[in-house]
Amino acid sequence: MPQPPSEGLVVAYYGDDFTGSTDVMETLEDAGIPTLLFLEPPTREEVASHPEVRAVGVAGVSRTLSPAEMDDELPPVFSALAALGAPLLHYKICSTFDSSPEVGSIGRATELLRRAVPGGEERATALVVGVPQLGRWTAFGTLFATFQGEVYRLDRHPAMSVHPITPMHEADVRIHLSGQTSLPLSLIDVFDLDGPDDEVARRVDESLGSSDGIVVLDVADHETQRRVGSALHRRLEAASTTGGTAVVVGSSGVEYALGAAWGRQGHAAERAVRPAGTTLVVSGSRAPATQRQAEAAVAAGFLRVDLDPGAVTAESATDAEDARAAVAAQVVAALSASDRVLLFTPPPVPGAPAVDGTRLSLALADITRQVLDRVDIPRLVVAGGDTSGYVAKALGIRALRLVRRLAPGSPLCSAVSDDPRVDGMELCLKGGQIGAPDYFVRIADLGTDDVGTENVGAAAAG
Missing domain, CATH: 3.40.50.10840 (Putative sugar-binding, N-terminal domain)
Incomplete structure (x- = not known):
């Protein structure tokens, strides 16, 4: 062999x-x-x-x-x-x-x-x-x-x-x-x-x-x-x-x-997971799988903050900045009340003007950066392939190391960064179609004695 x-x-x-x-x-x-x-x-x-x-x-x-x-x-x-x-x-x-x-x-x-x-x-x-x-x-x-x-x-x-x-x-x-x-x-x-x-x-x-x-x-x-x-x-x-x-x-x-x-499978070395603590989920995906995960998270007690995609990507730079700052403030307030918060992008409304996907991803990245400037986030989950990339860059992440396999294509990672607030942060960056309905809940639960990862990725990867 x-x-x-x-x-x-x-x-x-x-x-x-x-x-x-x-x-x-x-x-x-x-x-x-x-x-x-x-x-x-x-x-x-x-x-x-x-x-x-x-x-x-x-x-x-x-x-x-x-x-x-x-x-x-x-x-x-x-x-x-x-x-x-x-x-x-x-x-x-x-x-x-x-x-x-x-x-x-x-x-x-x-x-x-x-x-x-x-x-x-x-x-x-x-x-x-x-x-x-x-x-x-x-x-x-x-x-x-x-x-x-x-x-x-x-x-x-x-x-x-x-x-x-x-x-x-x-x-x-x-x-x-x-x-x-x-x-x-x-x-x-x-x-x-x-x-x-x-x-x-x-x-x-x-x-x-x-x-x-x-x-x-x-x-x-x-x-x-x-x-x-x-x-x-x-x-x-x-x-x-x-x-x-x-x-x-x-x-x-x-x-x-x-x-x-x-003939080499199952050789990944699992690294220690932090004790369960504050988890912020930033959802830029509008995929059906992510919608189901958001519903399950709210049902399990996550505080949900909705954003208006049109407002945070407005043609007026001042209006867009104000809208993003307002959403960031809502997220910070939610995190002061709960250690599990979901920043949610609602599905498109029929007849509403289309929103540019890249501009929306950049807006979510900016909001996440503003939140991190004000609150320590030991574990961050980002849903959406493009959104994940823009968020990671906005946070000044230089590289990622694998911590543990979860859903196929969306492992738990640790950030490498010159910013001490970001270095060592646990991250899950997932595609919109990846993961079982309880994905967000089980990620937040990681680090408790009774929670494993065997069912986090029950759904097929995207």
Whole structure:
């Protein structure tokens, strides 16, 4: 059974949103690869100051960027990550392939990734999306995902087919991706991955070796996942031997596949959790799962503070600032009355003007910063991938360490910051669709003698 290199960095990655980045961190940790997740690209010296670390990530926001914005944002980050010397450089995307030619273009990001390493444009780029552990499968290049216990082709998925920013109208990832890049697209399907290991390895390596474009690899079950992981390991190993860098694009299925190939699961070291105390939940997600979690939290005694999305993102800067300050004051008052408070973004009202998602995330980040300036918050939960990233940056968080696995893709983390009020803060940064209905309640209960984490993530990850 192959094993990761015994010394040095194994993987460097960039996540296209914040919660997806923590998903990769916990998957690597589960495979016994200590990981540090940064909000900005670290220097070699900064990484060297953490000698135990074997993987480094940067939590990004490229899922919300246009191709032109990607051209400005991604090349310096990719170059900085490549300079760290890890043999595998991963551009992490969502397992539901959120993207379009105009927003979050996976095709454009792949082109930029390939340019960041010597020879990257002449070699195949593997694309791995399926993650059975998260209810995501690819078969014959077609992506399937769960929704409330049922499996749907992604273009018929009740949520993704009507996504407000990047609706999925095509489940074949090659066809979907063809609108975002002119790179050649090919497939290694479930039949190619069937048979004796040596024959499968030969077929897969020949397919990857004969392409200079994007090669999609099916992941439909544990066995195809293990064989895809073995193929990625061989590319990682070859790069490690030559001192080069192999690039890969995909969901956390990349790391799950490597862990399966290495036979390394359940290796994450759990760190001590603080005693249960003040917990603030900041909800920027309007996903149904988050709505149910908010209802359960209020029923369990959380004080709820609602904000008006239109007011806190008003065109008038003065009006918006005043609205945010008023909400922050309400949250501070609630925290003086209760150690469990929920700052809640209500679902859209039919007929109401649309609110820009980025501006709303920035408003929530500003409110959270104002609250922290006035109240100590030992445990913070943020719901919403984009909101999580903006809140973390507003708080001056430099990096995150894994404390404990909870729901898939949303572990409990500890903040690394120069600000003593933030350094060591416990954080849960979760995607909107992640977690069981009692997620917020059970996070707040962590640290009491009778509370475990086994059911925190009963719902499928988003």
